[in-house]
Amino acid sequence: MNAMAAYHRKALLLGLALLLASAALLLLGASVGSTGFESVLRMGQDAMAWQIVSEIRLPRTVGAWLAGALLGLAGAVAQGLFRNPLADPYLLGSASGATLGVATAMALFGVSPLATHWLVRIGFTGAAFVGAVVAVLLTLLLAKGVQHTLRLLLAGVIVGVVLGAFSSLTLLLNPDILQAMQSFMLGSTAFVGWSAAGVMAAALALCLLAGWLLSPVLDGLALGEATATSLGLRLPQMRAALIAVLALATGTAVAQTGLIAFVGLAAPHLVRSVVKTTHGRLILLSSLLGAVLLTAADLLARWLVAPQELPVGVLTAVLGGSYLLWLMHRATAHEGGGR
């Protein structure tokens, strides 16, 4: 079994490397800010320094890590579930659905999307979950299934644009929280507190567990519906459970950090470029890689135009959009078509 042992070792090494990178980025995240590394050094003696690190830098860095992990997981589940390498929470419209869910909850209850009370965070997460589920179902309905990459992407874009328009309309009708909602919709970790991080940690644990348990379905589906059915897998129920995982992961991330594009697309691709593995491991590794990507992007967003900062969603949109273009160009060059 030497050949198989080498193959398992590669996945394990990647996992360890990502954990190590996560630890380094979390440390860096706690150190980057207007007061620099000094706050970390003085936090033992200085109450203000302690507050800066523990109440601002750490929760947002941990929040970025958790949101990235949720989006990476959602991407791996979406790509396996729809047998489509370009499936991503953002491109499937589910992120826009989640945003509309938050916007609707905000309009109905008059609460700012940046509120930090944990009950509000859970409420927004629930609304985002419902929005994400509705968006995925709409995309599937419009695409008439999952077989055609181009149709699925087009349907996802259409659903995303339409739901985004509804979110904007909701905003216009509530001018008092327009500014807060706008920064939220651009995608930012600046407002993530410990309550939001707690909600994301709970959702991540749940989604990782459910994703791992359902991963044999994704492996079976990789050979097509007929083969998966012949293996005794109950596809309708398991598909519904996987859509719920996808929507919960996307909805939770979006409810806390707004629209952050392409992390879900890039993470599974990057994992697969290093190691070919089963969906159980792919979900875990994509989650870790998504976490590393978003934490790194968040640091970059804080550093690029310091002392100002960029919304991290803008940065991932620019970087991820270029990556998507490159992927599509490569797929066309290899296959000579868009399927």
Add this chain to the structure above:
Amino acid sequence: MNAALQGQGIAVRFGATEVLHDVSVALPRGRWTSIVGPNGAGKSTLLKALAGLLPHAGSVQLLGRPLADWPARERARQLAWLGQNEHGADDLTAYDVAMLGRLPHQPWLSPPGADDHAAVERALRATQAWDWRARPLGQLSGGERQRVLLARALAVQAEVLLMDEPLANLDPPHQVDWLLLVRELVKNGKTVVSVLHELSLALQADELVVMAAGRVVHHGACGEAATHRALERVFDGRIHIQQVAGQWLSLPKL
């Protein structure tokens, strides 16, 4: 007759078009049956309907029990399926793909046991795919990939194996290996049903189901003259069946 699979009045529609019309067929246990016929005859559709993978009118019985009455996993342990041109799973290794065949045997949440690993090794060795077990499916040639997919179906260790064009992409030596493998399975009491385009290979089976235009026009032993006449008829008399060196072959009528 002790039938492994029995279809009664099977009809399949794709939209407004009926592609299988009231097909009844009984496939005997412990035998190899090949389904043959011209393009569009409904061979693959019939096979899918018999496997319970396609909505259809009529009924199918697996090992004497209605297919719909079998719990999904139990049915999956009794009936293995190898589809035509199964694509995807490019990122799974050959070993992982073969291990999928063990899913119906593994309790949910349980990792593969020693039995599963042994069955997968046996199946990969039987199809001569063991040597590249750690290679991703996407990096294999068409023929190599087909042998891994065949191993996946074998790893199920089902009583009944349904295979749609299992010889696609296989070179002649590996086609012969496949024939020997099927004969071995049948010798061990398994039932094999295959859809084959290569008539000379299909004629190596025990029985032939000859189809045309969505109907079964003949079902008989491969060596029977009536079977050969039915074959020649559905191919518009453009072939003739002839015995060469003790084997029935389909030759083009030029």
